[in-house]
Amino acid sequence: MLILPVALAVGALGLLARGRRRVVLTLAVAAPILSVLALAAQYLPSGLESCTASTSGPMVCRSLPAVYAWAGPVPYLIAIGLIVLSLAPLASVRVGKWWPAAASASLQAIPQVISFGGFIDWAPALAVTIAVAFALLGPRTAGQPAPAASTADGQ
Numbered sequence: 001m002l003i004l005p006v007a008l009a010v011g012a013l014g015l016l017a018r019g020r021r022r023v024v025l026t027l028a029v030a031a032p033i034l035s036v037l038a039l040a041a042q043y044l045p046s047g048l049e050s051c052t053a054s055t056s057g058p059m060v061c062r063s064l065p066a067v068y069a070w071a072g073p074v075p076y077l078i079a080i081g082l083i084v085l086s087l088a089p090l091a092s093v094r095v096g097k098w099w100p101a102a103a104s105a106s107l108q109a110i111p112q113v114i115s116f117g118g119f120i121d122w123a124p125a126l127a128v129t130i131a132v133a134f135a136l137l138g139p140r141t142a143g144q145p146a147p148a149a150s151t152a153d154g155q
Contacts, residue, residue, distance in 0.1 A: 006123070011105070011130025015137075024135045028089035028101075031128045035086035038121035039079050042066045078111050078119065086125045089132035101133035 017023040045063035053059040070076065088104030108126045111119045 006127070008130060010127040012134055014131030014134030017131065017135040018137070020135075024132060025093055027128050027132050027135065028093045031086040031089045031125050031132065032083065034125040034128060035083045035122060038119075038125060039083060041121050042070075042079070075118070078115075079122075082108055082111065082119065082122050082125070086122075086129060089129050092132055092136055096136065098133045098136035098138070101129050101136065105129045105133055 014024075014027065017027060043065045046066050049061045050064050051059050051061040067075075085104045085108050088100045092098060092101040105126060108122065108129060112123065112126060
């Protein structure tokens, strides 16, 4: 599947957002919005069709929403889980750490891969989540304390 490589490539653009807090915050806010829009898109008529025919008339087809094909509660639970996971970039920005967004992106990727495109509408939210993780990556020396500032008298 091409979902993960494309999401990683787009997410790596988050490196361009490093040090730009407003851009990172905008990306973090966009993730849950994109995820909710992905769920809303499932309720719009799309590629599924239902056709009826009778012996006295022509075949009539109509477009159906994707949720029509969702069997049982599992797809709905996955969709809600993806929306909840898309809130992690906001948490990452709040705490200033990259790992909540990275963990969320890893978990978001699972349904993307195992559903063979069934949750492709959530790919933009995944890409934005990866971008936030990349944007919040700190330098390798982030764990070391900052050098003490010197005073005017040389101490």
